[in-house]
Amino acid sequence: MITTDVLIVGSGPAGGAASLFLSTYGVDNIVLTRYGWTANTPRAHITNQRTIELMRDMGIEDQIVDNGTAHELMGQTAFCTSLAGEEIGRIRTWGTHPRRLADYTEASPCLPCDLPQTLFEPILVSTAASRGAQLRFSTEYLSLEQDDDGVTATVRDRLSDTTYQIRAKYLIGADGGRSKVAQDIDLPMAGAMDIEGSMNIVFEADLSRYVAHRPSVLYWVLQPGAQIGGIGAGLVRMVRPWNEWLIVWGYDISQPAPVVDEAMATEIVHNLVGDDTIDVKLKSTSVWSVNHMYAEKTSKGRVFCMGDAIHRHPPSNGLGSNTSIQDAYNLAWKLALVLKGQAAPELLQTYDVERAPIAKQIVDRANKSRNQFGQIFRALGMTPDAPAGRTIESRKDDTPEGATQREELRQAIELKDYEFNAHGVELGQRYKSSAVIEDGTPEPPYERDHELYYHPTTWPGARIPHCWLTRGTDTVSTLDVVGKGRFTLLTGIGGEAWVKAAQSVSEHLGVPIEPYVIGPGRELDDLYGDWARVREIPDEGCLLVRPDAHIAYRSFEQPDDPTDALQQAISALLGRG
Ligand code: FDA
Numbered sequence: 144m145i146t147t148d149v150l151i152v153g154s155g156p157a158g159g160a161a162s163l164f165l166s167t168y169g170v171d172n173i174v175l176t177r178y179g180w181t182a183n184t185p186r187a188h189i190t191n192q193r194t195i196e197l198m199r200d201m202g203i204e205d206q207i208v209d210n211g212t213a214h215e216l217m218g219q220t221a222f223c224t225s226l227a228g229e230e231i232g233r234i235r236t237w238g239t240h241p242r243r244l245a246d247y248t249e250a251s252p253c254l255p256c257d258l259p260q261t262l263f264e265p266i267l268v269s270t271a272a273s274r275g276a277q278l279r280f281s282t283e284y285l286s287l288e289q290d291d292d293g294v295t296a297t298v299r300d301r302l303s304d305t306t307y308q309i310r311a312k313y314l315i316g317a318d319g320g321r322s323k324v325a326q327d328i329d330l331p332m333a334g335a336m337d338i339e340g341s342m343n344i345v346f347e348a349d350l351s352r353y354v355a356h357r358p359s360v361l362y363w364v365l366q367p368g369a370q371i372g373g374i375g376a377g378l379v380r381m382v383r384p385w386n387e388w389l390i391v392w393g394y395d396i397s398q399p400a401p402v403v404d405e406a407m408a409t410e411i412v413h414n415l416v417g418d419d420t421i422d423v424k425l426k427s428t429s430v431w432s433v434n435h436m437y438a439e440k441t442s443k444g445r446v447f448c449m450g451d452a453i454h455r456h457p458p459s460n461g462l463g464s465n466t467s468i469q470d471a472y473n474l475a476w477k478l479a480l481v482l483k484g485q486a487a488p489e490l491l492q493t494y495d496v497e498r499a500p501i502a503k504q505i506v507d508r509a510n511k512s513r514n515q516f517g518q519i520f521r522a523l524g525m526t527p528d529a530p531a532g533r534t535i536e537s538r539k540d541d542t543p544e545g546a547t548q549r550e551e552l553r554q555a556i557e558l559k560d561y562e563f564n565a566h567g568v569e570l571g572q573r574y575k576s577s578a579v580i581e582d583g584t585p586e587p588p589y590e591r592d593h594e595l596y597y598h599p600t601t602w603p604g605a606r607i608p609h610c611w612l613t614r615g616t617d618t619v620s621t622l623d624v625v626g627k628g629r630f631t632l633l634t635g636i637g638g639e640a641w642v643k644a645a646q647s648v649s650e651h652l653g654v655p656i657e658p659y660v661i662g663p664g665r666e667l668d669d670l671y672g673d674w675a676r677v678r679e680i681p682d683e684g685c686l687l688v689r690p691d692a693h694i695a696y697r698s699f700e701q702p703d704d705p706t707d708a709l710q711q712a713i714s715a716l717l718g719r720g
Contacts, residue, residue, distance in 0.1 A: 147173045147277070148482050150296055150311035152284040152324055154181055156260065156464035157450025157471055158317030159267030160197075164475030166274035167201055168628040170482055173309060174268065174276055175298060177283040181264035184345055184427055185382045185389055188259045188360065189217075189237065189461025191569045193606075195253035196692070197472050200626040204253065206266050211256035212360065212384055215239065219357035220563060222519065222556065224535070225364055225417025226353040226379060231523065231535070232556040233357065236563035243564055250570055250597045251609050252620035257360045259382050260464060287314060287327055289444050313478060313491075314446045317467070320434065322452030328443040332436050334506065336455065339433035339513075340372040340396040343389055344408045347424040350416065351385040358384070361563075363516075364415045365523060371395055374433065374457045375516030377415050387426075390415055391458075396432065403428040433457045435510045437502040441495045447474055454502040459512035460562050462505045465569070470498050476628060476690035477578070480717065485654045487718030493576040501572060508594070512562035518555035522548060560595055570597040572606065578689070579604040580696040580712045601679045601686055603694045610673035614666060621674065624667065625688040629655035630695070630713070635682030636662040637701075644705035648713055656687075656713075687712065 149165055151158045154176035165172045190211060198204045218239025222232045237255045238247030247254060272278055281301040288295050294314040299306045316324025325332075354362070364377035373393020380389045392411050394401050401407065408428050413419040434455035441453045450467030474494045480486035520526050524533030530544070538548045571593065573586070580603055587600045599608035607625055611618050625631040632645040638660060645658035661667045661674055662682070669675055680686065680699050687696040687709070696712040714720050 145173070145307070145309045147171050147309065147311045149173075149313045149315060149478060150294065150309050151175070151315045151317055152296070153317035153319060153450070153452075154268050154278065155264065155317060155319060155450060155467065156187065156267070157452070157467035158315065159264050159271065160468040161315050161317060161449065161471035161475060162271035162276040162278075163201060163267050163274070164471055165478065166271045166276045168475060168479035169275075170475075170479050172276050173279060173311070174271070175279045175282045175284055177281070177301065179281050181268060182260040184343065184429065185259035185261050187263075187458065187461070187464035188257050188380070188382070189255065189465070190258045190263070191255050191461065191465045192247065192251040192253050193570055194465045194468050195256065196251060196622055197468060199253060199622070200692075201270070203266065203270055206270075207258055207263070208256055210262050210266070211258035212381065214254040214256055216358045216384060217255065217257055217360045219359040220361045220363070221357050221359060222363045222365060222376075224366060225415055226350060226362055227417030229535070231365060232552065234556055234559055234563060236359070236361065238564060238566065240564070243566070246566055246596065249609075250566070250599065252611075252622055257381070263464070284318065284323060287324070287446065289314075289446060294445050312445065312482065315474070316446060316448040316452050317450045317471070318452055320451040320455045322448060324446065325438065325448045325452045328446050328448070330441065330443065330448060330453070331439045333439050333503075334434070334436035334455075336434045336436050337396060337432040338435055339374075339457075340394040340398075340400060340430070341374060341433055341457075342392055342394060342401065342403050342428065342430045344392070344403065344411060344428050345382065345387070345389045345426040346408070346412055347387050347426060348412070348416070348421050349386045350379075350388065350421070353416065353418075354381075354385055365520065365525070366414065367525065369393075370516070370520055370525070372433070374459055375513040376519070379415050394430075400430045403430060433513070435506060437499075437506040439499060439503075441499050441502065442491070447491070447494060449474065449498070453498070454506050456506040456509040457513050459509040460505070460565055460568065462509055462568070466501065466505050469572075472691050473498055479628060480654070485652070485717065489718035490578060490716075493574075493578040496576040497574040497578070505568070508561075508565070508568055512559075515558050515561065518558060519552065522552040522555045524548075565594050566597045567592065567594045570606070573602070574604040574693055576604075577718070578695065578716045579693070580716055582697045582699075599677050601677070601694050601697055603697050605694055607686070607688050607692050607694060608677040610677055611671055612661060612674060613668045613670045619667070622692055624659060625692050626690060628690050629657055630690060631688045632656055632658040632685055632709075633678075633688065634658070634660055634685040636660060636665070637683040638685055640701055640705045641685040641709070644709045647706050648710045651710065652713060652717075652719065654713065654717065
């Protein structure tokens with residue numbers, strides 16, 4: 144029988160990333176996908192800062208950024224009657240507003256970019272394969288059985304139509320929104336599937352003349368009918384600048400799904416572009432449904448689900464593949480430590496505790512964002528509850544009603560910040576679980592809106608704040624110092640006893656911990672003084688950072704016996720208490 148440590152079902156963003164992380168950490172893994180290659184349509188594209196940080200940790204940030212559309216071309220998001228028609232409003236998205244750009248650049252060494260799934264997935268799986276993963280294409284997962292020592296999966300080679308078994312110590316179900324793995328282990332799901340109908344039309348056409356003056360990855364079209372089904376409004380989305388596009392258009396889910404033939408697809412493209420003379424080369428069409436569903440529990444025994452298998456939602460906020468990749472990052476280091484005998488299997492239970500609340504959060508957020516288009520339609524007089532006499536044209540009137548309408552429209556567009564500039568949702572995840580040792584301080588309050596703004600803190604459970612340090616003549620991020628599959632201990636001048644403690648605990652427990660003193664004359668210096676501003680501990684305190692860059696343990700002082708304090712903390716969080 145074929146054996147492996149981790150069997151991953153699915154080679155999408157979740158499965159591909161899980162394989163990349165595990166392979167980089169030296170964990171034997173096999174990836175299955177029922178298809179002959181990776182995604183064949185662009186699907187997800189917004190690649191947020193946190194995801195790029197993870198790729199930076201894997202050493203492949205340059206491949207992501209070089210293949211993606213640059214941040215400065217992402218953000219002049221327009222609301223219009225059609226691309227050629229009247230423009231109703233514009234919002235600077237993904238942190239491109241000068242005011243928000245400061246927030247984004249201060250929070251991370253990386254900026255968002257736009258990378259369609261067709262280009263991202265091959266980078267994930269080919270890098271994973273180059274680091275030791277085994278990939279099995281055209282191979283379908285059929286069923287699983289688990290016992291105390293492992294999981295046996297039955298799979299089918301679709302080329303030869305033969306069925307065989309793979310034995311693994313753990314299995315990851317990254318098999319998408321219709322996950323058979325999640326179903327087979329009876330994960331409890333909340334919410335509803337198929338709440339709206341939608342279609343994707345991918346096509347080639349040179350639309351530069353309609354977008355050159357407002358480069359963006361999203362152009363929202365507000366036409367009669369654009370509110371039916373779908374993701375809130377009609378969407379013309381850039382796939383590759385500026386000649387490959389994807390239109391998202393809704394349909395009434397209570398009716399049979401339309402057959403989107405060439406004539407229908409071309410008509411929709413012409414309507415949304417507002418120009419029926421453009422030459423359209425159709426690449427693909429597909430019909431899909433909008434879901435509002437999340438798993439209340441994400442694992443059972445030795446089987447862990449991630450990605451769309453546990454969060455199913457519309458593409459609003461661009462959270463789909465980002466969250467899928469971040470799920471994988473959360474689980475991978477835990478699996479690596481358990482498989483290497485450095486942590487107890489109980490550590491794996493914290494995957495569920497940490498990621499299930501995020502599944503709920505993003506599913507709710509994405510659906511709320513989809514609904515919030517309603518206020519723009521209302522402001523334009525396109526809903527039954529809009530004030531009488533209001534139309535798109537009436538917003539131009541020199542009347543009190545016209546002024547009210549203009550203000551309502553401005554506010555309705557501003558509300559879309561919660562979809563397009565939700566920096567707190569993208570970057571501000573804080574974990575509470577037994578893999579985080581509380582330090583007795585209350586959770587720091589959010590000084591600004593917690594969804595729109597990221598709040599840096601070293602409160603245990605939060606991601607370590609980014610700031611620039613120096614190492615000789617190099618400038619490095621705090622995020623470059625941590626990660627790489629191992630724990631990191633950070634202290635200041637006067638905290639040298641923590642370094643000795645880290646070395647001794649590392650040796651005693653057999654768990655790699657990289658200690659650093661940050662300060663003048665040391666390997667890392669805080670020349671800008673930014674670390675002193677964000678670290679929230681004095682020089683003699685310490686931060687223990689998990690392999691996924693979240694703070695595991697924080698101390699404000701140096702106790703009498705730092706080795707004992709550190710050993711207790713690490714043993715507790717690794718379940719070796
Ligand atoms: P994903 O669905 O990507 O991958 C599942 C994997 O499992 C595939 O490799 C598949 O072959 C495999 N698999 C499934 N069953 C299997 C079995 N029984 N045996 C073996 N392999 C199996 N998001 C967004 O943010 N913006 C967007 O515009 C879009 N658009 C979009 C369009 C369409 C048509 C779809 C289907 C989805 C989107 N999405 C999207 C959502 C986004 O694509 C999604 O969030 C991520 O792909 C989720 O990644 P996963 O890896 O979890 O699943």
